[in-house]
Structures are given as structure tokens and as C-alpha cells.
Amino acid sequence: xxxxxxxxxxxxxPGASVKVSCKASxxxxxxxxxxxxxxxxxxxxxxMGWIRPDTxxxxxxxxxxxxxxxxxxxxxxxxxxxxxxxxxxxxxxxYCARDVNTIASATSFVWSNWFDAWGQGTLVTVxx
Amino acid sequence: xxxLTQDPAVSVALGQTVRITCQGDSLKxxxxxxxxxxxxxxxxxxxxxxxxxxxxxxxxxxxxxxxxVGFLTITGAQAEDEADYxxxxxxxxxxxxxxxxxxxxxxx
Numbered sequence: 001x002x003x004x005x006x007x008x009x010x011x012x013x014p015g016a017s018v019k020v021s022c023k024a025s026x027x028x029x030x031x032x033x034x035x036x037x038x039x040x041x042x043x044x045x046x047x048m049g050w051i052r053p054d055t056x057x058x059x060x061x062x063x064x065x066x067x068x069x070x071x072x073x074x075x076x077x078x079x080x081x082x083x084x085x086x087x088x089x090x091x092x093x094x095y096c097a098r099d100v101n102t103i104a105s106a107t108s109f110v111w112s113n114w115f116d117a118w119g120q121g122t123l124v125t126v127x128x
Numbered sequence: 129x130x131x132l133t134q135d136p137a138v139s140v141a142l143g144q145t146v147r148i149t150c151q152g153d154s155l156k157x158x159x160x161x162x163x164x165x166x167x168x169x170x171x172x173x174x175x176x177x178x179x180x181x182x183x184x185x186x187x188x189x190x191x192x193x194x195x196x197v198g199f200l201t202i203t204g205a206q207a208e209d210e211a212d213y214x215x216x217x218x219x220x221x222x223x224x225x226x227x228x229x230x231x232x233x234x235x236x
Contacts, residue, residue: 044229
């Protein structure tokens with residue numbers, strides 16, 4: 001079955017960076033866009049961006065653009081989210097999620113906001 | 129900036145029907161998608177446009193809407209439906225994906 005297993009909880013000081021991993025299984029990794037969504041305690045989910053594992057193309061929310069790097073290791077079917085210059089406002093559970101749509105080809109693809117499989121989440125706490 | 133608005137909390141008697149609302153300008157151009165989230169768990173996809181239930185989702189869940197308002201309807205609510213429900217949609221280049229604030233459903 002489709003599954004994502006994310007890395008464990010992290011604690012960082014303000015100004016530091018963090019890298020979260022997301023190991024995928026049960027589907028062809030290069031055929032689906034991987035999204036990253038975060039959710040601060042008691043708040044609505046916040047979409048951060050996506051990456052196409054087949055090409056490495058990315059799209060980011062303006063709020064995190066320049067501070068977040070998304071990468072994949074296709075041989076390990078793993079996606080990574082790295083965030084720099086952390087502040088207390090970055091304290092949240094970070095999720096990876098799969099886009100429902102299948103990537104048809106390198107030049108023909110549609111991405112959506114329909115996320116049909118999610119990782120279990122990684123709590124990132126930023127505190128001095 | 130655009131925003132999706134939901135009622136913070138709704139309650140329903142066991143076996144009755146409840147409708148959860150999602151409102152926002154982005155819904156004039158994009159249908160909402162609905163997710164269920166239980167405490168300590170990741171969101172689960174319920175319904176994506178147009179009124180397509182995700183795999184394994186009971187048929188008591190359905191979606192509808194018009195203009196800037198979308199609805200998630202649960203017909204015959206069950207105790208296990210007690211959860212937070214979020215809508216999301218596509219939007220502008222600046223905010224490509226929006227999430228609503230969530231509705232906490234209590235089944236009485």
C-alpha cells in the first residue's frame with residue numbers, strides 16, 4: 001500500500017536549519033508530485049510547496065520561498081525538506097503528501113491540491 | 129490575500145445529517161477538496177472535485193457547492209466521524225494552495 005515514513009522529531013534553536021526526510025513506498029515514486037504541508041499547533045494546515053521527483057522541478061509558497069529547499073533521492077524513493085533560518089513561528093508538524101495525479105510525461109503534467117497519502121508528520125520545535 | 133473560511137465548530141446528533149461550509153473567493157474558480165483529521169493524526173483525503181470520494185471513504189460523505197461556497201455533507205453521522213474537517217483549494221500564483229481554518233465536528 002502507499003505509505004510515507006518520515007524522520008523523527010527535531011528541536012532547533014532560532015537561526016538554525018532542519019532537514020526532514022520522507023521515505024515513500026507502495027507506488028512509482030517518480031510518477032507523483034510530492035507536496036509538503038505544515039501545521040502549527042491548533043492552526044490550519046499551510047501548504048509549503050511541491051517537488052517533481054522525475055525532474056526536480058519545484059514550486060513554493062511565497063511565504064517560504066528562499067528559505068526552503070525540496071529535494072528527492074529517486075534511488076532511495078525519499079523526499080527531503082530543508083528549512084533555514086528557523087524562528088519560533090516555524091514550530092509545527094511537517095507533512096509530506098502525495099498528489100493524486102499521475103505525471104503523464106516530462107512535458108505534460110497537472111498538479112493539484114488533492115493529497116491522497118500523507119506521512120505521519122514530523123514535529124519541528126524551534127526554541128532557545 | 130485569499131482565504132478560506134469555515135465555521136469553527138459544528139455538532140450533530142448521531143445518525144442525523146450535517147453540512148460543513150467552506151467559503152472563499154478562490155472557490156469561484158476552483159472546487160474545494162475535503163480532508164478529515166483526527167487528533168494526533170495526519171489529514172485524510174475525503175473528497176476531491178467533483179464530488180469524488182477517495183478510496184475507502186463511506187458514501188455518507190458527499191460534496192456540493194456553488195459560487196464561493198462549498199459544502200461537505202455527512203448523511204447519517206457516525207461516532208467515528210467526530211474529527212476536524214478542512215477544505216482546501218487552488219488559488220493564485222502567490223498562494224497556490226489554500227486551506228480553510230477547519231471545522232470541529234462533534235457527534236452527540
